[in-house]
Amino acid sequence: MTQVIMQVGFYGHIRQYHNIQSEIDANIRRVLESGEYVQGPMLKQFEQELAAFHGMAHAAGTGNGTDAIWLALMAMGIGAGDEVITHPNTFFATAEAIWIAGATAVFVDCDPRTKCIDPQKIEAAITSKTKAIIPVHLYGQCADMPAIRKTADAHRLRVIEDNAQAIDAAGDGFRIGQLSDATSVSFIAQKNLGTFGDGGALLTNDANIDARVRKLRNHGSNQRNVHSFGFNSRLDDLHAGVLSAKLKHIHAWNDQRIKWAATYTEGLKGATHVALPHVRPGYRHVFHLYVIETKNTAHRDPLLDFLVKNGIDAKTHYSIPIHKQDGYPWGKGARTVGAMPNAERNAASCISLPMYPELTTAEVDYVVAKVLEWDKGAR
Ligand SMILES: Cc1ncc(COP(=O)(O)O)c(C=O)c1O
Structure with missing residues (x-):
């Protein structure tokens, strides 16, 4: 087939x-x-x-x-x-x-x-x-x-x-x-x-x-x-x-993003290898990006490749944290205070799924289905 x-x-x-x-x-x-x-x-x-x-x-x-x-x-x-x-x-x-x-x-x-x-x-x-x-x-x-x-x-x-x-x-x-x-x-x-x-x-x-x-x-x-x-x-x-x-439309558009985020979260809640975005209670998160994370950082690139091969334009935000960028003028005193395990983990595990108000139900369902397919072993 x-x-x-x-x-x-x-x-x-x-x-x-x-x-x-x-x-x-x-x-x-x-x-x-x-x-x-x-x-x-x-x-x-x-x-x-x-x-x-x-x-x-x-x-x-x-x-x-x-x-x-x-x-x-x-x-x-x-x-x-x-x-x-x-x-x-x-x-x-x-x-x-x-x-x-x-x-x-x-x-x-x-x-x-x-x-x-x-x-x-x-x-x-x-x-x-x-x-x-x-x-x-x-x-x-x-x-x-x-x-x-x-x-x-x-x-x-x-x-x-x-x-x-x-x-x-x-x-x-x-x-x-x-x-x-x-x-x-x-x-x-x-x-x-x-x-x-x-x-x-x-x-x-x-x-x-x-x-x-x-x-x-x-x-x-x-x-x-x-x-x-x-x-x-x-x-x-x-x-x-x-x-x-x-x-004039931004509030309604953001409401639609929130609805798509809820659809992603509901569809993906049973996945075992990915973690879903956390919304703080009482906060209005307007989902500029819907970012999932692979629980094992070694899974990130394979999942990203799998989605791209299946026609889904997923991306990473941001795969190199700024303190690891050579382009920053570190010589001028810029520095980190303490270790950055959370930022570094996020960089190594993040995948942004397509997210905009104009998505269709069929598209969102397809993205959910492909993440679940990978999650269940299609690697
Ligand atoms: C978090 C953040 N800060 C700053 C900027 C810079 O905005 P601009 O590209 O309009 O200069 C962007 C996006 O581009 C951003 O995502």
């Missing part, structure tokens, strides 16, 4: 565009017809919508999510000689932003279940040079912000939430942005709220941070022909138009 191989892609961008094409096209046309493409009315409108969506005072569009982090650090006066604590099992950009700002990244391990920063590990990494903590809401789930804020307050540290992966997520009794000094967002195409290219934003309730970021992103200028030190890192109005159309 010939086996039917279904193709299940990793992203649903094109399906999503077709689903709301008239809304996106209308906004793009509005921008094109306005003749104002940089820091124009569409950007202003989207910034207001984004701030309101988060219940926050300010949102400033930036060129991408990485820039939003280092612009925030610079706006807070954090740079050379300062240390910033984060964790190494995140996308490289979290640490890269610390490096671009001129500060030094200090890595502590993650929580073994949520994969977000382990708040218990932060205290031991704090020195007289520490200025900030950057928790990442990894895979779509909020870090333990109340515990992080408590430690930050005890040592008068800033907190910047790297919220590239978790727009519209929430903790138990707290919202993203509420317990930090600033929150970065990424709008790169593959994010839950993604544009047709790159984009980012910085959210804050602090008017000074917002004003500094706005000036820094625009060649150090908030008045025509008057400049101080700055950069060019703006969110184009065309992207703002796309994002404004999509923002």
Whole structure:
């Protein structure tokens, strides 16, 4: 009997565009017809919508999510000689932003279940040079912000939430942005709220941070022909138009991701060789990624190969933790504090299954069936 191989892609961008094409096209046309493409009315409108969506005072569009982090650090006066604590099992950009700002990244391990920063590990990494903590809401789930804020307050540290992966997520009794000094967002195409290219934003309730970021992103200028030190890192109005159309749908799209995650979890709960994502009670995990882990790290690559051979575009996030990357400027003092067994285990065992609202029941069922087939011995 010939086996039917279904193709299940990793992203649903094109399906999503077709689903709301008239809304996106209308906004793009509005921008094109306005003749104002940089820091124009569409950007202003989207910034207001984004701030309101988060219940926050300010949102400033930036060129991408990485820039939003280092612009925030610079706006807070954090740079050379300062240390910033984060964790190494995140996308490289979290640490890269610390490096671009001129500060030094200090890595502590993650929580073994949520994969977000382990708040218990932060205290031991704090020195007289520490200025900030950057928790990442990894895979779509909020870090333990109340515990992080408590430690930050005890040592008068800033907190910047790297919220590239978790727009519209929430903790138990707290919202993203509420317990930090600033929150970065990424709008790169593959994010839950993604544009047709790159984009980012910085959210804050602090008017000074917002004003500094706005000036820094625009060649150090908030008045025509008057400049101080700055950069060019703006969110184009065309992207703002796309994002404004999509923002109206993000909550429902995330609800659908949560439903697919529940389907995966129900279907895979009997598997013996893989561990499933942990959702903290009371948290809204918006499943930017649905990441399973093989209990035996030696099984990861064979399972990944099996899925790919069967038409499933599974990936790893992230198979090399940042403290193992040669590309990081370790010579400049970046370091780990304590061992990183949880981050390293995650890197060696993680597999991200296709996850986007536009998946079909047949596709999700097929992915479940193939993981179970491998689990039961098809290796
Ligand atoms: C956790 C995390 N931080 C930062 C970034 C950087 O965002 P961008 O690609 O928009 O610069 C990303 C994604 O790309 C990310 O996943």
